[in-house]
Amino acid sequence: MKLRTRISAVVFAAIIATPALMGASSATASPSSGLVSMGAAGGTFANCTALNKKYPHGVGKKGAKDKVSGASKPVKTFTVSTSVYNKNKKSDRDKDGIACEKK
Template sequence: MVFSVGVVLCLGLSAGASPATAATHAGPSTASKVAVTVFKNCTALNAKYPGGVARAGVTGNLVNGKKRAFTKRPVFSTPLYTANKKSDRDKDGIACER
């Protein structure tokens, strides 16, 4: 007996969206191929990444010691976060969060 199992992956694309664009907004690992840049300050970092930069695996923003949902979703990239770790004043794993 031979069994065949097939898996189909479907991505819902909006009009005009390319498959590469749809795949980059899939989840926390979205920024795995972000160029590592050291930014001078949060103003410079937020100009490119409005929600800040987070280590991979961070699930929320710490506000007064309590985990809160993201106001603006950060880019998840451990190498980029590490390069800009000096900008994470509250040490919650998110640099320059908003």
């Protein structure tokens, strides 16, 4: 076997074995936490109550600004994570780029 082929075989085997060594499992629902699935940077949450347990002021994409009406002040303390926001954008009722925002 040529060296290049052998290296390719070792790299392929390492890629296949890595999830098993890391203890990765398929995404499962956890009713007590409200977490539906988990990614590298965050997860998809069932509702805002579950999301706010991990991100108390909500989560927004980069450059988002809270849309407010009346005398209320915009939330500025939300966690900025575009990847987590994209997984939970269904929870952004006012479509301002921040999901589940609260003071």
